Amino acid sequence: MESRIYRWLGSLVKELHRTQAKTLLAIVGAVCCAGKLRSLAIAQMLAQRSAVHCRSALQRFYRWVNGSKLDLLAVWKELLTHLLVGCQRIAVISIDWTEWRFDLRCLVASLAVGRRSVPVFAQSFSRAPPRSQNCRENTFVRILLSFSPSAPESRPAV
Numbered sequence: 001m002e003s004r005i006y007r008w009l010g011s012l013v014k015e016l017h018r019t020q021a022k023t024l025l026a027i028v029g030a031v032c033c034a035g036k037l038r039s040l041a042i043a044q045m046l047a048q049r050s051a052v053h054c055r056s057a058l059q060r061f062y063r064w065v066n067g068s069k070l071d072l073l074a075v076w077k078e079l080l081t082h083l084l085v086g087c088q089r090i091a092v093i094s095i096d097w098t099e100w101r102f103d104l105r106c107l108v109a110s111l112a113v114g115r116r117s118v119p120v121f122a123q124s125f126s127r128a129p130p131r132s133q134n135c136r137e138n139t140f141v142r143i144l145l146s147f148s149p150s151a152p153e154s155r156p157a158v
């Protein structure tokens with residue numbers, strides 16, 4: 001199964017430089033093995049898999065996240081489409097806020113797959129009180145709905 005996921009990811013990263021694509025595949029492998037979408041858990045698994053110090057892996061992760069030229073909306077859409085096509089029953093998606101480092105809050109949507117929940121879309125925001133948290137959540141859900149394979153091919157304005 002892991003090789004199928006890597007082949008699918010390889011098709012997503014064609015426009016990236018070879019080293020960026022390699023880093024993305026390493027990060028995705030670390031996320032899959034860690035089973036968590038937390039930067040420290042990802043860095044620890046990345047460090048373990050690539051035999052480097054955790055601090056170096058964390059810096060590599062943050063450097064890639066901040067400097068990637070990958071269209072993240074396209075990646076989230078492809079991931080959700082890929083998982084929904086393989087889903088044999090009604091899709092259950094849960095949405096929740098999580099707190100991250102550096103004064104960030106993430107709104108994460110996860111798809112229930114078997115006994116696990118797989119993150120299929122996430123957006124981060126500053127912890128500063130928003131003018132309307134409800135507006136952020138509604139926009140998040142509209143973008144998520146536009147990712148559905150049955151949705152019209154229109155890209156939402158963010």
